[in-house]
Amino acid sequence: MLDEIGRGSTSVVHLAMDSAGREVAVKELMAEYAAEPEGRRRLAREMATQARVRSPYVARLLDGDVEGERPYVVMQYVPGQPLGDLVAAYGPFRGARLLRLARRLALGLAAVHDAGVLHRDMAPGNVIVLGDRPALIDFGIAHGAGADKITKRGMVVGTPAYLSPELIEGEPATAASDVFSWAATLACAATGRPPFGRGSLHGTCFRILRGEHDLDGISGPLAELLPLGLRRDPAARPTARWFAGALAQASGEPDQSGRVVAA
Incomplete structure (x- = not known):
């Protein structure tokens, strides 16, 4: 050690x-x-x-x-700093750097879901960033999609400010729950603040359940995309793979073959 x-x-x-x-x-x-x-x-x-x-x-x-x-x-071992620490120290991500971060994190989450796994705690503290290259860490409360529920109704497991409304209500986690947390995490990266505010757990959960998110200051493609991930109805949220494709089109970032990825 x-x-x-x-x-x-x-x-x-x-x-x-x-x-x-x-x-x-x-x-x-x-x-x-x-x-x-x-x-x-x-x-x-x-x-x-x-x-x-x-x-x-x-x-x-x-x-x-x-x-x-x-x-x-x-x-x-993933070198770098937690996304939340970087935003607190240096301010929000901007422009092409923000779009690359968003797309790459969406690709990582899509790979998690493709493997039949739910992360259940995507938040700025669980994303390590070096430059604009993120790595999702901490699978401590992750489980396979469709696995038996291991938490009780009324028990909040995860980072409260980034939890989806259905998890706060005690419903089972789904890939759409992770997508909500992805969108909330990117909103923090883009603005420097949690999208549902700070303060008491009760107040934060109330705003999440009411859909009262604060995305002021976000411009460009993410201004249109993040509200889709923060939709109240999980069935109405696009998949992580869909977001990765939409962000590839927006940023023009090529895949490993050199081709621009389409949605």
Whole structure:
């Protein structure tokens, strides 16, 4: 282990070096949670879901062991800073840089959904950015689409300011729920503030349920696209893949073959 680089409610993340000399991120359960079967089950579910996803815009799972004395997972180390920290320190993203960030994050989310996985906690704190290249991290509460619901009605799981209204109401997560969080995260990147305001959890959830989002200051293609992702009805939201295509057309960013991607 080289250094501690993150700490959550149940685990610690260390920067480490693997046998090939590569920097990796090691997420280890804290001792008190390692002693609980539920903590190990959650870590095993995180491994199983993240292992299914392949995208340059999603942190890759490399290894792990949930049966040993100190349960851990090894992930690709993603250099950069959390999106929320960057916006707080340097202000909102603008212009072509913002469009590239939005499209690449949509591509990462589309790859998650293509793998049959729901992330359930896309938020500025779970997007690491280097330049305008994002990487989606933290699959701690992710699960497979169609999996049994693991939270109770009235229990808010995820980052409240970026949760979809249906999750606040206790409905099952869907790909459309992740799309709502994607749109809310990009709104923060574009304006420097959460789209449903700050303050109490109750007030934030009330504004989300009422659809009272603040997108003032957003111009260009995202001014038209983000309201589609923030629609109250999940069935009316386009898919992450659709947004990636629409943003490719808007930005003119080519795919790996050099062709401009269409929706």
